[in-house]
Amino acid sequence: MxxxxxxxxxxxxxxxxxxxxxxxxxxxxxxxxxxxxxxxxxxxxxxxxxxxxxxxxxxxxxxxxxxxxxxxxxxxxxxxxxxxxxxxxxxxxxxxxxxxxxxxxxxxxxxxxxxxxxxxxxRIHDNKVNWVNMVWFKQCIPKHSFHIWLVIRNKLKTQDRLSVWEAGSETNLKLMCCPLCCFDRDSRDHLFFECSFAAQVWNNVRTMTNMEHVNGEWSDIMTWMEQNVSLKKPDNVISRLVVAAASYFVWQERNNRLFTRRQRTALVVAQEIITTVRMRILNFKFKRRFEKRSLMEKWKIPSSNMEIEPD
Structure with a gap:
């Protein structure tokens, strides 16, 4: 069978x-x-x-x-x-x-x-969370959305969670530190984006969105997500894509350093986030009345992506 x-x-x-x-x-x-x-x-x-x-x-x-x-x-x-x-x-x-x-x-x-x-x-049914539309939406990148869902639920295998499980010897637990900044144990709030390395990444990518005023604390990012949950404007969608991609690639860099010893600079990681999100945006069609043309210039979106509206 x-x-x-x-x-x-x-x-x-x-x-x-x-x-x-x-x-x-x-x-x-x-x-x-x-x-x-x-x-x-x-x-x-x-x-x-x-x-x-x-x-x-x-x-x-x-x-x-x-x-x-x-x-x-x-x-x-x-x-x-x-x-x-x-x-x-x-x-x-x-x-x-x-x-x-x-x-x-x-x-x-x-x-x-x-x-x-x-x-x-x-399936097991539970109450609908208020951030669901910020994670799962039509234009999302599925693997990024799944990852940020884990982040929001605090289900990643970070060092603070491993210490609670008492995994490994006591000596190894005391030697744990964030692979990105080599300071303190990593955790959900530390990695996204209080860690000095992750903060550099976030500061480089948030200028490409309408989240310039949102600092690198996870609580502030969640507050922004909850306040903008019902907005479907292109700039809001792009911001959601950037948050998900930033968390995905920071976690990827953390694992690369921990398990393969490969390292990239914060600028390289930020550029990969921008490139990935831009490739997704190129599939969008923007209304000609879309006001934030500066955002399109930042992302180098060609005029062919402007949708002709009927008379």
Whole structure:
């Protein structure tokens, strides 16, 4: 059995409550094991022995337990044994109409089956954060957005987190220092962008955005992001791209120095950030009424990227 199939089988119990049978003739629906009513599979509370004693078998279809006049065929005594059956109304049996599988979402609505719908139904749901549109947006660079999501959640394997896990010997932990500035342990707030090296990078790239007034403290950057979360202007989009790219390449430089001993100057890292963001911007189309032409000049955006508006 392949890895993929093993993973699919492992989530059977999570997926099963959302797969229902839409009843037609009832002949293709197992009366006890399929989900066709709000009670779920009847085998949850009706045992195989009780089913057999009533004259049915485990393979009985729904059509087998509903009489032609639309009444249940199971014993009256079942209503005393299982009171939940009292309010269970027999489904309308339609001859020559096939039963079919349907997907029901979290609200109980029948919907078209898609992998997205499955994921949305089985994933862990939480309250929507106010910075979501600053990380995930149409023009984003996916790997940068994923990285800054880790940064915001403080999930990067920085030295301050490793020390909490007590990874390595006590001596090695005491020798830890930021690979970029060689001063103190690195942490999320230190790397973005209080570290002297990272601060140089940030100061070089923030002049290319509308964030000149935002210093290198992560709390100030988060405040700016939350205040501008609903803005979709090109200068705002560019600023989001720069923040994500800056955090991505600073982290990349940190890892290069830590694991490969390769080093670049802050100016080289800043230039790579600008080049990467510019390549993304070249795919944009700007309205001719866009006022901040100085921003376009900074990023060397050609006039061909100006969209002609209809009269």
């Amino acid at each position: 392949t890895w993929g199939w093993r993973k699919l089988l492992a989530i059977r119990n999570m997926v099963r409550p959302f797969i229902w049978k839409s009843i037609g003739s009832g002949s293709e629906t197992n009366a006890w094991s399929d989900i066709w009513c709000d009670l779920g599979p009847l085998r949850k509370f009706i045992t195989p022995r009780i089913i057999a004693n009533a004259g049915f078998h485990l393979q009985s279809s729904l059509a087998d337990i509903v009489s032609p006049n639309g009444q249940w065929r199971w014993p009256i005594a079942w209503y005393n044994l299982f009171p939940v059956l009292i309010n269970l109304i027999p489904p309308s049996i339609r001859e020559n109409v096939r039963d079919r599988l349907v997907w029901k979402d979290l609200e109980g609505n029948t919907c078209h089956f898609t992998s997205w719908e499955v994921w949305n139904s089985i």
